[in-house]
Amino acid sequence: MSGAGRHALVFGASGLIGRHLVLALTREGVRVSTANRSSASYRRLAGWLDARGGGAAPADLRVDFSRPSLFEGVRQGEGVREGEGQFEFEEITEVHNCAGAYRFGMSAREASEANVDSVRAVVAFAARLPRLRRLVQVSGYRVGGQEPGPWSAERRRDVYRELGAYEASRVEADAVFRTEVERLGVPWSVVNPASVIGDSATGESDQYLGLAQSVRDLWRGSLAALPGDGRTFVPVVAVDYLARFMALLPADESTEGGAYWLLDDETPALPDLLTLVAERYRVRAPRTRIPVSLVRRLPRRITRADPETLTFLSSDRYPTGSARALAARHGLTEPDTVGTILRWADHLAAHRFGDAVGGGRRFTEVGGVRTFELGERGASTVVLPGLPVNADTWAPVVDALGDARAVDLPGLGMSAGGVADWPSWLAALWEGGGVDHLVGHSVGAAAAVEAATARPEAVRRLTLVAPFFLRAPGARVARWAPASRWYLRRVSPEALADRLTGGAAPADAVRSSVADLRRGAVAATVARLLAAAGQERWREELRGGLRRFPGDVHVVVGAGDPLAPEGLALLEALPRVTVTEIDGAGHHPQLTRPRDVARVVGAHRAVRGRGSGERPRRVVTNRSATGES
Structure with a gap:
């Protein structure tokens, strides 16, 4: 035409x-x-x-x-x-x-x-x-x-x-x-x-009314019955x-x-359509079906449906x-x-049903696991977030870095699967090549070390942000998974922000993480990992893997979340390590100092092939240099 x-x-x-x-x-x-x-x-x-x-x-x-x-x-x-x-x-x-x-x-x-x-x-x-x-x-x-x-x-x-x-x-x-x-x-x-x-x-699509509302309720686990x-x-x-x-x-x-x-x-008929979407989301579709005639008679506080949408339920x-x-x-x-x-359902969820704007958000299949990532598709730098937050908290850092993406680990954030999938999932990240720099935060640092030791020929550089296995063990209460799970499923964004950073200012930044913690088994997975992070056996395995890694290592810590003496001693014994301390930051510097994190990670990424005899150096980032608070 x-x-x-x-x-x-x-x-x-x-x-x-x-x-x-x-x-x-x-x-x-x-x-x-x-x-x-x-x-x-x-x-x-x-x-x-x-x-x-x-x-x-x-x-x-x-x-x-x-x-x-x-x-x-x-x-x-x-x-x-x-x-x-x-x-x-x-x-x-x-x-x-x-x-x-x-x-x-x-x-x-x-x-x-x-x-x-x-x-x-x-x-x-x-x-x-x-x-x-x-x-x-x-x-x-x-x-x-x-x-x-x-x-x-x-x-x-x-x-x-x-x-x-x-x-x-x-x-x-x-x-x-x-x-x-x-x-x-x-x-x-x-x-x-x-x-x-x-x-x-x-x-x-950026339209979130009508059928999209039912899809949203499926994703959040709040759809009580199929209409x-x-x-x-x-x-x-x-x-x-x-x-x-x-x-x-x-x-x-x-x-x-x-x-x-x-x-x-x-x-497909509406209940079948929603069941298809539930399968895509790896959530259980409601078993109960409510006739349209009954839906129209029920009060809105029960159906949570706008009365104007009910006329569309027709044969x-x-x-x-x-x-x-x-x-x-x-x-x-x-x-x-x-x-x-x-x-369409993928796009709605990836953009959190209108709560997350901007491009570069998608679901992919990695090692058979439905995986959420944001940033540049196929980027050579991959960020693995820590606990209990998600890839969204790293979006400002990823945007500032360029040629980077943040990926929710299996069982965390918006990714499906679980901890048992990590080995095959991490190996699949390198299929097709292109990934040579892993940035791991907290428990993500553990995943990064495990991946690097399994594929040392593929990973050229490691950046470990607040690696828990180089710090003193956390509070004992965090090692009891039932208590952590109960807390995480109920915590508010303000309370979580205060718990992670000492103030409620980053509440908006962790709002999506709180939503993820209320979905499915995410809180339970986080709780189990928090408990595992206190186990000395795993911590020593990770330290041993770091000793064997032949590539460049960059450790980034907040001044308020220092390395343990034994962790610093380990790094001093390694030949190709740089330590950067960010002033005014704690265990989650991406929440409070994202520009500083992007700058120091980017600076290390630009440095290739350090001499094997170089000793570690500590660089203190001046707060006034960036103006971040």
């Missing part, structure tokens, strides 16, 4: 559907302009497109739905500046309306203004475009196909009361759209997508497939006046034949739905 001669204007371009549509249109060679509410939303869109090879950024037009012309400072028929040239609305050949508010809990007025008034304004705007070939409207699989015609005040009140503000506003918007395009003679097409989930290849039965149908569609489908509509004259339901008829089916036929005619293949669901 060629984009020659096409100029698309996309409303709602910074949303999930909108930005994928802009990307799809651009890849088809269509000239694209975008209507954005703010410069900030446009910058986010432009950055997102650039990261995905979207080519030149689209034109940025500032939209205001309260204005008769829709665009700030512009009267209909006037041009606006677009880069170095002149933009004319009269050049637009197609309009795609992805604008609207997707959230629950709105008032009827809020929902109507966002989802109904905006549709009316877009249709009126499109009717004034002389070269318009098509107006494409995004509706919904549960609300599409409404009869045109004005609503009475009584009908509006009844529908909004029955369905809730969000869905009712989408029903009304569909009816208003059909009324206005017929009245004004606007050529149109409508897409009625199912629940829009992530990209079919990457799973990427519905074998006929409860909550279909899905991949966002990139939806975007490609929308992009082809204006180029096919036969689609004018057509409405297309986009969903996979083979989407209804939808007319998908025309969409399938059109896609087949244009060679558009629907992606595998189950695979897309699982990749």
